[in-house]
Amino acid sequence: MSSILLKNISTAVTFDNKDRIYQDIDILVVDNQIIAIGKDIKAEESTEKVDCSGCVVLPGFVNTHHHLYQTLFRGIKEVQEKPLFPWLTGLYEFWKHITPEAVYYGAMLGFSELLRTGCTTTTDHHYLFPKNTGVNLIDEQLRAASEIGIRFHATRGSMSLGRSGGGLPPDSVVQKEDEILKDSERLINKYHDNKKFAMQRIALAPCSPFSVSKSLMVQSRDLARKKGVMLHTHLAETLDEEKFCVEKYGKRPVELMESIGWIGSDVWFAHAIHLNDREIKVLRGSGVAHCPSSNMKLSSGICPTSELVKQGVKVGIAVDGSASNDGSNMWEEVRRAYLLNHLKYGTEGLSAYQVLRMATRGGAEVLGRDDIGVLEKGKAADIAVFDLKDIAYAGCHDPLVALVTCGNTSVTKLTMVNGKVAARNGELMTINNESIRTEAHKIASGIVNKERG
Numbered sequence: 404m405s406s407i408l409l410k411n412i413s414t415a416v417t418f419d420n421k422d423r424i425y426q427d428i429d430i431l432v433v434d435n436q437i438i439a440i441g442k443d444i445k446a447e448e449s450t451e452k453v454d455c456s457g458c459v460v461l462p463g464f465v466n467t468h469h470h471l472y473q474t475l476f477r478g479i480k481e482v483q484e485k486p487l488f489p490w491l492t493g494l495y496e497f498w499k500h501i502t503p504e505a506v507y508y509g510a511m512l513g514f515s516e517l518l519r520t521g522c523t524t525t526t527d528h529h530y531l532f533p534k535n536t537g538v539n540l541i542d543e544q545l546r547a548a549s550e551i552g553i554r555f556h557a558t559r560g561s562m563s564l565g566r567s568g569g570g571l572p573p574d575s576v577v578q579k580e581d582e583i584l585k586d587s588e589r590l591i592n593k594y595h596d597n598k599k600f601a602m603q604r605i606a607l608a609p610c611s612p613f614s615v616s617k618s619l620m621v622q623s624r625d626l627a628r629k630k631g632v633m634l635h636t637h638l639a640e641t642l643d644e645e646k647f648c649v650e651k652y653g654k655r656p657v658e659l660m661e662s663i664g665w666i667g668s669d670v671w672f673a674h675a676i677h678l679n680d681r682e683i684k685v686l687r688g689s690g691v692a693h694c695p696s697s698n699m700k701l702s703s704g705i706c707p708t709s710e711l712v713k714q715g716v717k718v719g720i721a722v723d724g725s726a727s728n729d730g731s732n733m734w735e736e737v738r739r740a741y742l743l744n745h746l747k748y749g750t751e752g753l754s755a756y757q758v759l760r761m762a763t764r765g766g767a768e769v770l771g772r773d774d775i776g777v778l779e780k781g782k783a784a785d786i787a788v789f790d791l792k793d794i795a796y797a798g799c800h801d802p803l804v805a806l807v808t809c810g811n812t813s814v815t816k817l818t819m820v821n822g823k824v825a826a827r828n829g830e831l832m833t834i835n836n837e838s839i840r841t842e843a844h845k846i847a848s849g850i851v852n853k854e855r856g
């Protein structure tokens with residue numbers, strides 16, 4: 404049995420059903436659960452005590468969309484200042500060289516930055532399986548997640564519609580549909596854990612309407628529902644995508660999803676920007692991963708977050724792939740979500756509390772989980788501790804506003820996943836930070852140089 408007592412917490416924001424916020428409070432964690440929240444909790448001699456005076460404590464952030472391999476492809480000069488479609492076609496040429504080793508190290512980089520910035524659960528959307536690379540790339544991500552100690556929802560992404568079939572990606576990075584479905588089933592059987600406090604789950608995630616066939620969407624839907632796993636894809640991200648869907652299918656992106664039954668509590672979409680009023684209502688009960696940095700960098704548009712929340716759509720926040728962000732800093736993403744929401748809605752904008760809720764409990768709801776995202780007795784001990792004793796916050800009169808709008812010091816004092824401390828003051832506890840950094844950078848340079856020749 405292991406136990407940790409977080410003592411003298413200045414502010415603990417629970418995001419429970421009563422929206423409770425505590426001052427000067429302790430939290431006791433035993434094994435992987437929160438056991439008590441209260442004043443002056445007494446603990447055994449052997450319990451580790453962490454002084455949290457001057458700190459805000461939240462449930463760990465939940466990142467609802469990422470492409471971890473893209474951490475190796477940041478700042479590629481050939482694709483800067485480009486919108487989504489030319490950005491993608493430029494990057495496919497580099498991405499086609501990825502290897503299982505690159506996928507492992509790319510995942511380690513992304514997980515590291517997520518943990519350092521308060522994220523305790525992340526998803527990933529890996530859809531790139533270049534010919535001759537083998538199909539076991541997601542296994543490498545799952546291995547990395549388990550080694551570093553982050554809660555991980557891997558999605559089995561896919562692309563089946565190459566250029567010769569009218570899609571966007573080159574034929575060298577797409578797969579046959581039976582191969583995709585076979586590997587999807589293998590991953591679910593091997594790794595998906597639907598129990599409470601699961602550390603690893605699998606979802607199925609055909610990449611987007613412009614890179615898979617409708618038939619693969621339908622077959623993925625059937626397999627996911629037969630196996631009881633969730634569905635995920637990119638949707639309504641750009642006007643180029645909308646044009647593609649109208650020309651190919653005679654339907655707008657959301658209409659296409661409706662026509663094949665890809666709507667509901669077991670589905671979440673990345674982006675959901677270009678929606679009309681009817682489509683926002685159609686998405687009620689489904690989930691959306693809002694990716695503000697990516698949407699700004701690729702000039703995709705602004706997600707209608709306030710309207711989605713108002714209409715009962717589940718909204719989480721996400722860093723998206725690092726090549727369009729270019730970071731995996733979840734804390735920074737919360738700040739950008741808040742600012743972008745205010746750019747669009749002004750006085751109707753969401754509060755700091757609402758945006759932080761979106762990044763924690765909101766993300767957990769998107770992923771269909773009620774065991775994480777809340778600080779409450781019996782919930783998973785996924786906790787982020789933010790130390791506000793820094794010059795960046797001096798003079799701020801509200802700790803939640805401080806977290807969201809004062810900029811940030813980038814790393815948490817402590818990030819705990821499933822009762823284990825994964826990061827302290829920016830240092831990862833389970834891996835050698837420096838060797839991961841140097842090895843990942845070496846692999847990234849090798850791949851990029853291979854393409855440039």
Ligand SMILES: [Zn+2]
Binds near residue numbers: 468528724
């Ligand atoms: Zn994405």
